[in-house]
Amino acid sequence: MAAVKPLLETHGLGRSFGGLRAVDGVDFSLPEGETHAIIGPNGAGKTTFVSLICGRVAPTDGRVVFDGKDISLMPAHKRVRAGIAYTFQITSVFANLTAFDNVALAVQRQLIDDHERGLSSRALTEHGMDALQKVGLGGYADKVAGNLSYGHQRLLEVAMGLALRPRLLILDEPTQGLSDSEIENFIALVRQIGEEATVLLIEHNMDVVMALAERITVMEQGRILAQGAPAEIRANQAVQQAYLGG
Amino acid sequence: MTRLTPSTKSVALHIGVVLALLALNFLLPEYHRGVFARVLVLAVFAMGYNLAFGYTGLLSLGHAMFFAAGLYGAGLTIYHLEWSVWPAFGAGLAAGVVVALVVGFLALRTTGVAFMIVTLMFAQVFYLMTLYFTTYTRGEEGLVLPQETRVLGFPGGMLDLSDPSTRYLVALSLFAIVLAAILFLVRAPYGRSLIAIRENEERMRMLGYNVFVNKLMAVVLSGLFCAASGAAYAVLFGYVGSGFAAIQYSILPLLWVLVGGAAATLGPLIGTLFMFYVIDTASSYTTAHLMVVGLVLIGVILFFPKGIIGTVRERWLPWLP
Numbered sequence: 011m012a013a014v015k016p017l018l019e020t021h022g023l024g025r026s027f028g029g030l031r032a033v034d035g036v037d038f039s040l041p042e043g044e045t046h047a048i049i050g051p052n053g054a055g056k057t058t059f060v061s062l063i064c065g066r067v068a069p070t071d072g073r074v075v076f077d078g079k080d081i082s083l084m085p086a087h088k089r090v091r092a093g094i095a096y097t098f099q100i101t102s103v104f105a106n107l108t109a110f111d112n113v114a115l116a117v118q119r120q121l122i123d124d125h126e127r128g129l130s131s132r133a134l135t136e137h138g139m140d141a142l143q144k145v146g147l148g149g150y151a152d153k154v155a156g157n158l159s160y161g162h163q164r165l166l167e168v169a170m171g172l173a174l175r176p177r178l179l180i181l182d183e184p185t186q187g188l189s190d191s192e193i194e195n196f197i198a199l200v201r202q203i204g205e206e207a208t209v210l211l212i213e214h215n216m217d218v219v220m221a222l223a224e225r226i227t228v229m230e231q232g233r234i235l236a237q238g239a240p241a242e243i244r245a246n247q248a249v250q251q252a253y254l255g256g
Numbered sequence: 257m258t259r260l261t262p263s264t265k266s267v268a269l270h271i272g273v274v275l276a277l278l279a280l281n282f283l284l285p286e287y288h289r290g291v292f293a294r295v296l297v298l299a300v301f302a303m304g305y306n307l308a309f310g311y312t313g314l315l316s317l318g319h320a321m322f323f324a325a326g327l328y329g330a331g332l333t334i335y336h337l338e339w340s341v342w343p344a345f346g347a348g349l350a351a352g353v354v355v356a357l358v359v360g361f362l363a364l365r366t367t368g369v370a371f372m373i374v375t376l377m378f379a380q381v382f383y384l385m386t387l388y389f390t391t392y393t394r395g396e397e398g399l400v401l402p403q404e405t406r407v408l409g410f411p412g413g414m415l416d417l418s419d420p421s422t423r424y425l426v427a428l429s430l431f432a433i434v435l436a437a438i439l440f441l442v443r444a445p446y447g448r449s450l451i452a453i454r455e456n457e458e459r460m461r462m463l464g465y466n467v468f469v470n471k472l473m474a475v476v477l478s479g480l481f482c483a484a485s486g487a488a489y490a491v492l493f494g495y496v497g498s499g500f501a502a503i504q505y506s507i508l509p510l511l512w513v514l515v516g517g518a519a520a521t522l523g524p525l526i527g528t529l530f531m532f533y534v535i536d537t538a539s540s541y542t543t544a545h546l547m548v549v550g551l552v553l554i555g556v557i558l559f560f561p562k563g564i565i566g567t568v569r570e571r572w573l574p575w576l577p
């Protein structure tokens with residue numbers, strides 16, 4: 011896949027918190043359609059890096075280019091509309107609303123964007139249930155989100171991301187706290203999502219990474235330590251020392 | 257379909273409440289009809305406050321300025337410019353919207369305690385301005401609008417707003433319009449977005465919502481309803497004074513909404529009515545009526561932690577909007 015144009019690029023992207031360089035001049039390029047994993051030890055700057063991409067955190071230096079356009083100054087909500095969806099590392103759903111209403115909020119905005127003026131409640135229901143079914147929560151539509159199991163809440167977050175029909179879906183440690191069987195299902199789900207969207211996945215579970223990623227970026231202390239296909243990363247000495255084998 | 261859906265039930269309930277209030281016009285003794293007319297106008301103030309505080313989660317301590325903007329917008333144009341009631345009422349609404357836009361634009365850059373303080377400060381500035389321009393407002397003493405200015409022109413004739421029955425019916429009309437608007441609003445997609453912003457603002461931003469603009473619209477709508485209440489108060493009761501811009505008129509709607517039930521469409525009415533009668537009853541028995549009011553409030557908080565309607569909804573009637 012040589013000539014695929016990048017959907018996302020960062021140029022010298024950096025963010026400091028006081029004296030700490032959480033992200034330090036990262037040049038990164040993500041081809042359209044790829045499922046890409048970011049790994050690295052705790053505090054490596056992974057969440058901060060993707061937060062710079064989706065606009066939750068403002069950069070101290072560098073640029074973000076999405077689909078050929080410089081979006082460095084674009085506020086987060088516009089980036090979402092442009093096609094970047096982010097699921098939070100710390101589960102962030104509307105705990106008092108039902109699972110369906112959670113997804114409906116994503117669908118509703120999406121429909122308004124598409125200038126479907128009347129915003130028919132049928133379209134809302136259809137798109138919403140569709141997103142819930144994709145993650146396997148079709149049977150939980152009427153349950154209050156706060157009462158769902160932790161694993162199901164994580165899936166609900168993914169459903170909200172899907173309901174936005176993003177071009178780039180960023181998943182921040184989605185399998186954290188899931189059971190083994192839930193992880194199995196999750197891998198199948200992300201594979202399916204990867205058919206339609208570009209996926210940027212932050213993940214600590216190496217089985218998940220190896221099962222899903224076409225390419226892997228390893229971060230350490232705000233920088234890219236290594237980048238390549240799964241086999242290359244597994245074989246990389248520096249990575250082994252910094253992270254994999256310890 | 258023999259069973260009623262929650263939404264038909266709630267629409268039926270709201271129509272029922274308005275009809276019951278209409279019947280009360282003919283049933284209530286004169287004194288209580290006067291109290292109810294006042295409560296209906298102030299309940300509109302509380303409903304406006306509820307939109308910002310209850311639904312959107314914006315704890316403002318400055319809503320007296322929106323009420324007073326409507327009050328003065330209508331009162332000053334009638335008193336000094338000899339406008340008739342309709343355009344004066346419009347001036348009150350416009351004043352409320354302008355103040356809400358400016359204050360919202362600046363205050364919404366803050367959240368939480370800072371937002372409370374900023375709104376409080378703006379309201380204080382507004383209050384001091386009503387004192388500063390005392391040549392026009394007569395400050396605390398206020399202006400009394402002559403009875404002959406308080407007539408509402410219709411194609412069919414004139415309504416004398418100082419007539420108790422007319423006053424009650426006009427107050428009820430305004431109340432019904434705003435209640436319907438709020439009911440429609442909170443069930444529409446926009447209302448659901450406001451509630452979601454209250455619940456989890458960051459998540460809403462990452463669903464692509466422009467949180468700032470949504471909140472600003474909520475403040476402006478809230479300001480509009482509060483100004484409508486203030487303007488109606490001026491023309492129905494004929495008095496316009498600085499007292500209505502003072503801090504206690506920012507605290508009162510908060511209290512009414514908390515007692516009646518935040519984020520409940522009927523909460524503001526119940527809260528306003530309840531507080532009015534508690535104060536009224538207590539002050540007829542004792543001079544230490546504030547102590548009684550305090551005790552009653554503690555009781556309400558203990559037995560109805562989410563306000564009267566809010567707790568009824570939680571325990572028995574989950575379909576209440």
Ligand SMILES: Nc1ncnc2c1ncn2[C@@H]1O[C@H](COP(=O)(O)OP(=O)(O)OP(=O)(O)O)[C@@H](O)[C@H]1O
Nearest residue numbers: 027030032050051052053054055056057058059099
């Ligand atoms: N808002 C903030 N203020 C100050 N420091 C921060 C902030 N956010 C992140 N940091 C710091 O920046 C560094 C990178 O944090 P980040 O959350 O990006 O790491 P991470 O790779 O996602 O880690 P983890 O695997 O634990 O999620 C850490 O040292 C962290 O303490």
Ligand SMILES: [Mg+2]
Nearest residue numbers: 056057058099
């Ligand atoms: Mg992280």
